[in-house]
Amino acid sequence: MRNPFEKMPTVLTADEIIDKAFRRAEKAASALTPKGGPRAKARQREELRIRTISNVIRDNLKKLLDRTPGVSELPPFYRELVDTLVDRDQFHRSLAHVNWAIKTIRNLEQRYAEKIRYSRDPDEMSRLRRQFYGRVADVIRDIADDLEYLNQARNVLKDLPVVDLNLPTVVIAGHPNVGKSTLLRVLTNARPEVASYPFTTKGINVGQFEEHYLKYQVIDTPGLLDRPLSERNEVERQAILALKHLGKVIVYIFDPSEYCGYPIEEQTHLFEEIYAEFGEFPFIVVLNKVDIADEEKIKTVENFVRSKGLEPLRISALNGEGLDELKRRVIELVKPMVEEQARKIMEKELRKYRDEL
Ligand code: GDP
Structure with missing residues (x-):
């Protein structure tokens, strides 16, 4: 899946929209070679101005609406992230106001085009056209705050992460420098x-691997699952919890060598927190850097992991030790979920096929 807000256009300010539409209307009017007497000529010119203004503005605003998904229609992962970045009610209210402006301008266009058509006096036609200009400008100024809000929202939403929501996803957690990105x-x-990902300057790293024709996605989340959740503010927590809609399996990495700079007690503490928060997920716990770690420290961590009812796995992301076994465990856990998903897709296709018969 792509970032759902990728196509959202830059939102012009109220003044920019008005300027653009009025300039286009003048250009169109001066390019026109009207036919008939002075009255018919004036009528054609004024009507063209009105239609052009209405079209330019409505096209611009419609494009904005068409290319902006409603937050409630998004998959839960994106919905939750969007909620950390923008006020959903305000966002929807602003979109509704834009919709109101489109309709109002369309009505004004029809009313004034008609008035001009029935008018017999060129001066009055031009007066009506100016009146129309004024009313349209008022409508656009009424939604000035909404346009500004939508543009601010766009600037943050276009940086939402691009991840494939259909792929079974492994999320890697553990302190900084334990070897997460190397493992990925x-x-x-x-x-x-x-x-990119909200509230991390480094973004998240996304990779994929394929096994028996099935694809898996692996995500490393620098800055997210690498320090205690209790130290986070509300919004950061939500950005972290959004990962729940993404991940199927958590691979938690310990560094028993402590070269990462975090003593084992700190690492077990972080594990406890993440395990408590993501407890409903299957966990695979690996001890990385076994090529340089003391056997005694490895054993300490292993005993801790076993006390949680989990079977630790020794690996070295650097020399490859244990990686085949890690993949095997990931696939063992994820495969039933993938097969379940495949079964659902097939049933849906079958139903569609039967309905067509
Ligand atoms: P991250 O911050 O958790 O993503 O950690 P990195 O992947 O950047 O790794 C931190 C450092 O540990 C790097 O210098 C890696 O080369 C090193 N490293 C990672 N895995 C291993 C390993 O299995 N053995 C050894 N000796 N070093 C490793």
């Missing part, structure tokens, strides 16, 4: 893409 690189055999 060796697991996915590809240069991971960096997708």
Whole structure:
């Protein structure tokens, strides 16, 4: 899936829209070669101005509405992220106001075009056209705040992460420097893409691997699942919780070598927090850097992990030790979910097929 707000256009300010429409109307009027007597000529010119203004403004605003998805229609992952970035009610209210402006301008256009058509006096036609200009400008100024709000919203929403919501996804967690991004690189055999993500300056790293014709997505979340949740503010927490809609399995990394700079007690503390928060997910716990870690420290971490009812796995992202087993465990956990999803898709297709018969 792409970022749902990718196509949202830059939103012009009220003044910019008015200027643009009025300039276009003048250009259209001066390019016109009207036919008939002075009255017919004036009528054609004024009507063209009115139609042009209305068209330019309505096209512009319609494009904005057409290319902006409603927050409530989004998949839960995006919905939750959007809620951390913009006020959903205000966002929808502003879109509704834009819709109101489109309709109002359309009505004004019809009313004034008709008045001009029935008028017999060129001066009056020009007076009516100016009146129309004034009313349209009022309508656009009425939604000036909404336009501004939508543009601000666009500037943050266009940076939402691009992730494939249909792929079973493994989320990697653990303190900084325990080897998360190294693991992602060796697991996915590809240069991971960096997708922006709210409230992290580094974005998230997204990679994929394929096994038996099924694709899996792996996500490393620098700055998100690498320090205690209790230290986060409300909005950051929500950005972290949005990951729940994405991840199917959590791979938690310990660094028993402590070269990462976090003593084992701190690492177990972070694990406890994340395990409590994401408890409904299957966890795979790995001990990385076993190539340089003390056996004693490895054992300490292993005992801790076993006390949680989990079976730890020793790996080295650097020399490849344990990685095949890690993949095997990931697939073992995720495969039933993928198959379940495939079954649902097939049933849906079958139903469609039967309905067509
Ligand atoms: P992240 O911050 O969790 O993404 O950690 P990085 O992947 O950037 O790794 C931090 C450092 O640990 C880097 O210098 C890696 O080369 C090193 N590293 C990662 N995995 C291993 C490993 O299995 N063994 C050893 N010796 N070093 C590792």
